[in-house]
Amino acid sequence: MNMSYDKNVRLMKGNEALAEAAIRAEIDGYFGYPITPQSEILEYLSKNFNEEDGVVLQAESEIAAINMVFGAAGSGKRVMTSTSSPGMSLMLEGISYIAAAQLPCLLVNVSRGGPGLGTIQPSQADYFQSTKGGGHGDYRLIVLAPNSVQEMADFVFDAIYLAEKYRNPALILSDGTLGQMMEKVRLPEKGSLPKFIPHWAAKGKTKNKERNIIITSAVDPTVMENLNIELQQKYALLQSEVRYELNQIEDAEILIVAFGLSARICSKVQEIAKEKCISVGLLRPITLYPFPTDAIAKLSQKVQAILVVELNAGQMVEDVKLAVNGKCPVHFYGRMGGEVPTPKEIYIELKKITDEQSIEK
């Protein structure tokens, strides 16, 4: 029997798949600090990234790591870091600078339960931190939320592409389960993300060239406001990059809105509901920023109610409510601190909503 072996198809942990994808995306450098549940990214790169291709540096802290990313990105190189929730909090100062300086880079948060030191189990409680800026000042990150090991790998390419297109840091917001679980993954091919030579990079003032200075300060508030206006114009352009996935929305009575791991669980909820003859649609935001506001607004006029499911106390639900703008009832179900709901548990919540709806009728 002839078994053909495809080197690009592997069984891997989400963290490993992401790290391998980063190598294939031809990054020039990775700067990071160990933290569970994402340390495999640093470990995998330390073992598998060739010295000739770039640098892997274990920094003394997340603060140092993000500032190394700042410097390296400022010199026009393709660089990244990864961390988990408490580490992300430490990086926010540097991320605000990177966003203000309009530098592209890849950030990864394999998030865990919080607040504080929290747990090492999965959580989506960093939604606000990721999508509303996080650090000081008016800035946004491009945020992609994978829901499989496959997407942990694919979104490395997508995030770097978007980061470089818009000169803006891009974040992959994952969680402890997606980072740790193993699945079959088809790894992206090397060479599909061409490198460019940025004209703005600080890499030596050569002859006949204006000097490049990467700065984020201004004494004059007019200058600072203009920088802010420029950023806001960029974020307006970014809205065209919105991505989401729709599932069984035709004739849906109830629409579930969930991202990442929650969306994965909710696709099982759809199956249970189908058996009980309840038609449930699923909208999964893939980009959390930009957010699929228009898509949700449209669907809110067709369904009887919306249920938002998250691994937090209710964060994305605020954006959903803004999109729905009172057109239909919006319900929320969430677990916190690293607890993950079963499909059955969510189905019970869903049933409560449908029962209420029929009473009202």
Add this chain to the structure above:
Amino acid sequence: MNNQLKSKMISECEIENLELVYEKPKTLTEIPMHYCPGCGHGVINKVLMEVIDEMNIQDKIVGAAPVGCAVFEYRYMDIDMIESPHGRASAVATGVKRVNPDLYVFSYQGDGDLAAIGTSETIHTVNRGENILMLFINNAIYGMTGGQMAPTTLIGQKTSTSPFGRTVKNSGFPINMTDLISKLDGAYFVTRQAVHKPNGVRKLKKAIQKSFEYQKENKGTCFIEVISNCPAGWGMTPIKSNEWLEENLIPMYPLGDIKVPIKD
């Protein structure tokens, strides 16, 4: 100096057929400096640019500016620069250097930046022996924010946050950062200089020159502390501040080489 004034001076030289014996470094821009009268930063900025001119490395050098009085130094240095978050210049410089090993890279920080909020970055950058030059300007005060106590402020020294003089009981001892980091294996060349006298300026220039030569040979971290003054923050005239520096700061932070390469 503005262009008009410069061309006027040059034309006067031409008219009187005088020889032009000194001019400012080419990589020092025409923008008037914001530093207070008598402050050491201007001299240090100029000396650094002189070395860059003489070594002809303008096209292959990147600097990491701090938060503090030197935050705007990129205005005066006609080279590519990155303005770093407070305390993080050595991490930013590390990032640049690690992905561009052929560039000359330096960080430039004050005492609050390098020896308080950036202590961790400072120690670990040197400990890894990053091939960069770290310039540490120590004037024993936070100048930019209006004269608050720094980690290097002397015992008894009055600042806006130690209005009755720094006490050991409340604030501990002045930190001798340069001695501390000289003990790290990653430090290759460590020296302490001052720019309040012409011979000091010449010695600093020599030290910067040597540091870039070592950097070219990937020898490890070169660390130069410059004892400087802060007439505005100290509430003194420039002349008085230089006297105070000599009488008080230098005894606490003695000048000279602290770690020099062992000749093979």
